[in-house]
Amino acid sequence: MSTNIFWQESPIGKTERQKLLNQKGCVVWITGLSGSGKSTLACSLSRELYTRGKLSYILDGDNLRHGLNKDLGFKAEDRVENIRRVGEVAKLFADAGLICIASLISPYRKDRDACKPFTFRLFSLKNILFDVYMNMSLQLCEARDPKGLYKLARAGKIKGFTGIDDPYESPLNCEIELKEKEGECPSPVAMAEEVIAYLEAKGFLQNQ
Ligand SMILES: Nc1ncnc2c1ncn2[C@@H]1O[C@H](COP(=O)(O)OS(=O)(=O)O)[C@@H](OP(=O)(O)O)[C@H]1O
Numbered sequence: 001m002s003t004n005i006f007w008q009e010s011p012i013g014k015t016e017r018q019k020l021l022n023q024k025g026c027v028v029w030i031t032g033l034s035g036s037g038k039s040t041l042a043c044s045l046s047r048e049l050y051t052r053g054k055l056s057y058i059l060d061g062d063n064l065r066h067g068l069n070k071d072l073g074f075k076a077e078d079r080v081e082n083i084r085r086v087g088e089v090a091k092l093f094a095d096a097g098l099i100c101i102a103s104l105i106s107p108y109r110k111d112r113d114a115c116k117p118f119t120f121r122l123f124s125l126k127n128i129l130f131d132v133y134m135n136m137s138l139q140l141c142e143a144r145d146p147k148g149l150y151k152l153a154r155a156g157k158i159k160g161f162t163g164i165d166d167p168y169e170s171p172l173n174c175e176i177e178l179k180e181k182e183g184e185c186p187s188p189v190a191m192a193e194e195v196i197a198y199l200e201a202k203g204f205l206q207n208q
């Protein structure tokens, strides 16, 4: 715990940066089971935003665990620290004026809620972090199993796998919920468009 620390103001603020970028910084936080399509949606959303001239950056759980979070595993306390760190980094990206897309399982409700911006001193009370819940059934995620991890978890070769022997606490008050319709998962582009419509309605894609 640091003591005797002070806040250093900078001459160029979020408002000036947003004007340069013609957008408003925010965080799209994608949560859901492994295999639910978080990374796929993050990539599709980033591409769709790019074609509209909007700057985004993806913070993907798997990728960050190669660097920033390489000291963390999958025990509960490690996941808590993982979400806390990514929450702080995401808010810095938003403060920089970018549309930050965080895609992590983020299984625990309390940790996701703790990322909401009112806990962060750089921001006003206005909400700039939106939860997108990939509400795909375990059955679907397990059938996809692109990395073979569910198979290993079922065989007991991975312990504490989310959805198998570690909990996933679904959001109670997410801003956007994406789910299967008549047993079909919407396409990544359709889901990205839903998120973009939300950002547009909230004014995040408007010129400053
Ligand atoms: N035990 C266990 N449980 C869940 N996931 C596991 C586990 N071990 C490894 N993996 C792989 O790690 C990816 C999830 O990392 P995250 O940082 O998003 O996880 S968390 O938010 O801290 O729970 C996850 O990526 P996704 O499949 O993209 O979700 C897996 O590839």
Ligand SMILES: Nc1ncnc2c1ncn2[C@@H]1O[C@H](COP(=O)(O)OP(=O)(O)O)[C@@H](O)[C@H]1O
Residues within 6 Å of the ligand: 032, 033, 034, 035, 036, 037, 038, 039, 040, 041, 144, 146, 185, 186, 187, 188
């Ligand atoms: N909307 C979708 N429709 C069909 N398949 C999808 C969709 N989204 C993701 N997938 C497929 O499901 C698998 C898991 O997606 P991924 O984005 O890696 O999930 P996560 O990041 O949540 O683990 C991949 O093989 C991907 O191609």
